[in-house]
Amino acid sequence: MQENIIIAQPHTPSWQQQLSQAIRDPAALCQRLGLGDTWLPGARNGHQLFEICVPEPYLSRMTPGDPNDPLLRQVLPLNAEAQTPAGYVADPLAEADHQPAKGLIHKYAGRVLLIASPACAINCRYCFRRHFPYSDNSPSRAQWQETLDYLRADTTIHEVILSGGDPLAASDRQLTWLVEQLDNIPHLKRLRIHTRLPVVIPDRVDDTVLGWLGSTRLQKVVVLHVNHANEIDQAVVDACARLKQIGATLLNQSVLLRNVNDRVTTLAALSERLFEAGILPYYLHVLDPVQGAAHFDVPDEEARELVAELRNHLPGFLMPRLVREIPGEGSKTPL
Numbered sequence: 140m141q142e143n144i145i146i147a148q149p150h151t152p153s154w155q156q157q158l159s160q161a162i163r164d165p166a167a168l169c170q171r172l173g174l175g176d177t178w179l180p181g182a183r184n185g186h187q188l189f190e191i192c193v194p195e196p197y198l199s200r201m202t203p204g205d206p207n208d209p210l211l212r213q214v215l216p217l218n219a220e221a222q223t224p225a226g227y228v229a230d231p232l233a234e235a236d237h238q239p240a241k242g243l244i245h246k247y248a249g250r251v252l253l254i255a256s257p258a259c260a261i262n263c264r265y266c267f268r269r270h271f272p273y274s275d276n277s278p279s280r281a282q283w284q285e286t287l288d289y290l291r292a293d294t295t296i297h298e299v300i301l302s303g304g305d306p307l308a309a310s311d312r313q314l315t316w317l318v319e320q321l322d323n324i325p326h327l328k329r330l331r332i333h334t335r336l337p338v339v340i341p342d343r344v345d346d347t348v349l350g351w352l353g354s355t356r357l358q359k360v361v362v363l364h365v366n367h368a369n370e371i372d373q374a375v376v377d378a379c380a381r382l383k384q385i386g387a388t389l390l391n392q393s394v395l396l397r398n399v400n401d402r403v404t405t406l407a408a409l410s411e412r413l414f415e416a417g418i419l420p421y422y423l424h425v426l427d428p429v430q431g432a433a434h435f436d437v438p439d440e441e442a443r444e445l446v447a448e449l450r451n452h453l454p455g456f457l458m459p460r461l462v463r464e465i466p467g468e469g470s471k472t473p474l
């Protein structure tokens with residue numbers, strides 16, 4: 140008797156599955172990348188301070204066996220994270236002082252930042268929010284009403300920035316609702332989304348996202364976060380193309396990071412690769428002095444020299460603006 144033959148369909152996990160299957164364990168990370176045990180104790184120590192999280196699409200762009208891989212450097216905890224040099228603090232941007240409502244940061248004229256999701260799809264070791272009390276800042280519907288009331292009452296606000304965490308880590312149900320509410324506030328013109336998800340899990344840019352983002356009357360700006368050209372593979376290029384199709388302007392912010400992108404050739408290649416994906420460089424941030432990240436620091440003088448030299452390699456429109464965020468200032472501060 141002949142058996143029925145079932146041909147397995149190639150199955151792409153949903154973005155949620157890709158996120159839930161992310162590596163969150165030091166040993167698994169070292170093993171996945173064939174790093175041997177040298178890096179494990181440091182990874183374990185750093186993981187205690189800020190847990191590891193790296194989804195497969197991002198891992199797949201790393202070179203196995205290379206401890207200096209510029210993508211790995213961004214996610215692999217090191218013993219150095221336990222150091223506590225002077226000047227490195229838990230909340231370097233003093234964000235706790237600028238929250239008129241829970242999850243709402245209003246520091247700059249005309250624009251506000253909303254913490255739309257406490258979660259990220261990846262944990263970057265240099266993140267200035269690595270000590271952020273997200274549990275106090277993931278608003279319920281009632282708290283969202285408070286935020287929306289604030290936005291409705293202040294007609295000087297023209298732009299809402301969804302940030303986090305990563306706003307695209309929130310559910311589409313929540314985001315659809317929120318964007319509808321924002322759409323109905325007449326003095327709002329722009330919706331900006333600060334996200335690393337299209338880079339970390341490109342499948343996040345699915346039809347549902349394109350639906351709610353594409354249907355708002357607000358002008359759309361998506362600010363990605365890419366630090367190295369190797370982060371942009373074909374899947375990322377395709378995700379960016381989908382965002383452009385619905386009329387989003389794509390920009391990128393990077394952080395200048397020791398041993399990741401602290402060379403002129405690396406920064407030039409990043410700008411070139413961004414533009415191939417339809418993204419314009421926006422900011423190059425110097426590191427915020429957050430506890431646990433001092434080993435990523437590039438001194439100001441060196442940062443200025445790098446950027447001055449970069450100008451000799453790139454057209455002006457591919458030059459990111461070198462900035463620092465200084466608590467209390469009304470904008471990012473050019474260096």
Ligand SMILES: *Cc1c(COP(=O)(O)O)cnc(C)c1O
Nearest residue numbers: 244245246247250251252300471
């Ligand atoms: C960085 C930031 C913004 C956006 O600044 P732009 O210069 O417009 O990109 C807005 N609000 C807060 C709180 C910020 O930290």
Ligand code: SF4
Nearest residue numbers: 259262263266304335
């Ligand atoms: S907020 Fe951005 S930089 Fe920080 S961990 Fe999340 S994705 Fe990385």
